[in-house]
Amino acid sequence: MDALILARRTVTKMVRNPEQFIDVTLQPVLMTVIFVFIFGGAIAGGTEQYLQFALPGIIVQTIMFTSMTIGVNLNTDLKNGVFDRFRSLPISRSAPLLGAVTGDIVRHTIAVGVSLLFGVLIGFRFHTAWYEVVFAVVLMIVFAVSLCWISVLVGMLARSSGAVQGLSFLVVFPLTFGSSTFVPADTLPDWLQGWVAVNPVTHVIESMRGLLVGADYMAPGSDLGTEILWVLASCVVLVSVFFPLATWAYRRKI
Amino acid sequence: MTTFAIEAHGLTKSFGSTHALAGIDLEVPEGRVLGVLGPNGAGKTTAVRILATLLRPDSGTARVAGHDVLTEPAAARRAIGLTGQYASVDEDLTGVENLVMIGRLLHLSARDARARAAELLEQFELTDAGRRLAKTYSGGMRRRLDLAASLVGHPSVVYLDEPTTGLDPAKRDDVWSMVRQLVAGGTTVLLTTQYLEEADALAHEITVIDHGRVIAHDTPLGLKSQLGGQTLVVRPTDIADLPTVTRLLAEVGTREPEHPSEDQVAVPVAGDDALVRTVARLAEEGVAVTELSLRLPSLDEVFYALTGRAESDPALESEGATA
Ligand SMILES: Nc1ncnc2c1ncn2[C@@H]1O[C@H](COP(=O)(O)OP(=O)(O)OP(=O)(O)O)[C@@H](O)[C@H]1O
Numbered sequence: 031m032d033a034l035i036l037a038r039r040t041v042t043k044m045v046r047n048p049e050q051f052i053d054v055t056l057q058p059v060l061m062t063v064i065f066v067f068i069f070g071g072a073i074a075g076g077t078e079q080y081l082q083f084a085l086p087g088i089i090v091q092t093i094m095f096t097s098m099t100i101g102v103n104l105n106t107d108l109k110n111g112v113f114d115r116f117r118s119l120p121i122s123r124s125a126p127l128l129g130a131v132t133g134d135i136v137r138h139t140i141a142v143g144v145s146l147l148f149g150v151l152i153g154f155r156f157h158t159a160w161y162e163v164v165f166a167v168v169l170m171i172v173f174a175v176s177l178c179w180i181s182v183l184v185g186m187l188a189r190s191s192g193a194v195q196g197l198s199f200l201v202v203f204p205l206t207f208g209s210s211t212f213v214p215a216d217t218l219p220d221w222l223q224g225w226v227a228v229n230p231v232t233h234v235i236e237s238m239r240g241l242l243v244g245a246d247y248m249a250p251g252s253d254l255g256t257e258i259l260w261v262l263a264s265c266v267v268l269v270s271v272f273f274p275l276a277t278w279a280y281r282r283k284i
Numbered sequence: 285m286t287t288f289a290i291e292a293h294g295l296t297k298s299f300g301s302t303h304a305l306a307g308i309d310l311e312v313p314e315g316r317v318l319g320v321l322g323p324n325g326a327g328k329t330t331a332v333r334i335l336a337t338l339l340r341p342d343s344g345t346a347r348v349a350g351h352d353v354l355t356e357p358a359a360a361r362r363a364i365g366l367t368g369q370y371a372s373v374d375e376d377l378t379g380v381e382n383l384v385m386i387g388r389l390l391h392l393s394a395r396d397a398r399a400r401a402a403e404l405l406e407q408f409e410l411t412d413a414g415r416r417l418a419k420t421y422s423g424g425m426r427r428r429l430d431l432a433a434s435l436v437g438h439p440s441v442v443y444l445d446e447p448t449t450g451l452d453p454a455k456r457d458d459v460w461s462m463v464r465q466l467v468a469g470g471t472t473v474l475l476t477t478q479y480l481e482e483a484d485a486l487a488h489e490i491t492v493i494d495h496g497r498v499i500a501h502d503t504p505l506g507l508k509s510q511l512g513g514q515t516l517v518v519r520p521t522d523i524a525d526l527p528t529v530t531r532l533l534a535e536v537g538t539r540e541p542e543h544p545s546e547d548q549v550a551v552p553v554a555g556d557d558a559l560v561r562t563v564a565r566l567a568e569e570g571v572a573v574t575e576l577s578l579r580l581p582s583l584d585e586v587f588y589a590l591t592g593r594a595e596s597d598p599a600l601e602s603e604g605a606t607a
């Protein structure tokens with residue numbers, strides 16, 4: 031209940047600061063344009079085919095960046111004393127964090143929506159049933175909500191919001207590039223294969239490809255059901271590790 | 285028997301090698317105002333944060349409204365309202381939204397939260413600004429909104445950390461009358477300040493702290509008499525009269541007169557007739573004056589009187605700065 035009141039605050043702030051949406055909306059658009067129209071020809075031999083392959087990965091990358099904004103916002107709240115007010119109120123200690131994470135669902139939804147819409151505008155086509163597409167969006171958001179606890183932890187520990195941004199990039203970078211976001215996993219160097227196989231982002235992207243464009247676009251030999259289970263398992267691991275750590279960091283924060 | 289709304293014993297807190305609190309005792313009886321007076325870095329904010337359950341002390345105990353801040357923080361939080369030294373309002377929300385959100389977090393219904401917000405905005409003369417984003421507020425308005433925010437839940441114990449720093453004199457008077465109103469309603473207040481004048485105006489008792497230690501605790505009257513009363517300041521019209529004025533003030537003062545500026549003479553005085561005697565003596569000698577005033581000692585003078593050294597001891601100051 032307290033968390034919902036605070037989630038509403040997050041959403042109000044988001045609406046009041048539309049510049050926070052600019053990265054969310056512009057980034058997938060730019061990424062798509064750059065990768066599909068500039069590199070697409072070289073990577074896959076055709077832009078249309080490459081768009082079908084790359085868009086799911088670009089959505090996943092976008093959502094990873096939107097998951098990281100929460101740390102910056104929370105760090106600002108810590109610094110300007112808003113959290114002191116919350117912490118002196120008789121509300122549960124995790125409420126401000128849960129509230130921020132819940133409110134951010136709006137941001138994730140917009141990010142996924144904009145990416146898909148832009149993709150469709152420039153020629154992306156779904157080859158699956160509508161419920162698979164809906165499930166893909168939900169799975170994306172579940173993953174974003176789980177992943178953002180890393181950012182919450184970083185936001186609680188870092189000294190400045192600039193540092194949060196830097197550290198978040200360090201988290202996102204190996205996750206995206208050590209995966210099949212832009213090129214099929216089997217074309218990546220051997221030494222990276224081990225990481226690619228366990229990297230949860232690889233499984234999220236494979237699931238997205240399976241759910242949005244069909245099994246043809248997934249890595250050879252992979253199975254959609256297994257990939258989805260991998261994603262859900264990673265979510266459970268992310269939340270059970272980073273949620274307690276983040277709440278602990280918030281509590282001891284002075 | 286007195287019941288204490290706030291009771292702290294032997295609180296210590298260090299940040300690295302800085303001993304922010306070196307063993308502090310504070311007691312505030314229910315319904316009274318304690319003024320905590322101290323210079324920058326004395327440990328005022330640290331003490332308030334511990335009493336507000338925002339910071340854990342390294343050692344010592346504290347009870348607020350009968351609840352131990354370490355073992356029953358949730359119960360303690362229900363009793364307290366905190367206005368920190370730096371305004372903690374959400375700048376992207378309007379004044380109304382800030383207060384309604386806190387009301388809702390305190391489990392008021394939406395309607396009650398709005399009513400309480402309107403009432404507080406009225407009380408703090410923010411009604412017109414209520415629909416504007418807090419980031420457009422002036423420093424004084426922000427402070428008042430912050431004060432209002434700490435009162436939403438009708439707390440029985442209120443902490444005000446330097447509530448008037450940065451306010452103009454008229455707004456400072458408003459805060460003072462708000463504090464008096466709270467106390468009239470039975471609220472216990474702990475207020476930190478750097479001004480003896482403020483502590484004198486509001487507090488029933490004053491605790492003076494410096495470098496994390498209590499160096500004096502008394503009623504305002506008792507403290508003032510310890511300090512040698514008030515300070516008399518005279519500015520002669522003709523600067524040539526300065527030696528005469530200095531000689532006259534030496535007769536009425538309790539210490540050697542000082543020169544706060546090159547055309548002023550100041551001396552601490554005791555007794556109620558000092559001003560009258562000075563005026564009479566000045567008239568006898570035929571000295572014209574442009575300024576003649578009686579004021580409370582400044583924090584510097586308080587420290588000089590209590591510790592025999594200037595307020596900011598350079599050695600201790602640099603020790604604090606390295607931490
Ligand atoms: N989080 C912190 N980390 C390191 N040092 C701290 C921290 N908080 C306070 N200090 C140090 O503890 C000492 C007491 O600080 P405190 O803020 O309690 O003083 P204060 O009396 O409130 O001063 P002011 O009048 O400037 O507000 C100072 O030397 C300060 O530098």
Ligand SMILES: [Mg+2]
Nearest residue numbers: 328329330369
């Ligand atoms: Mg302070």
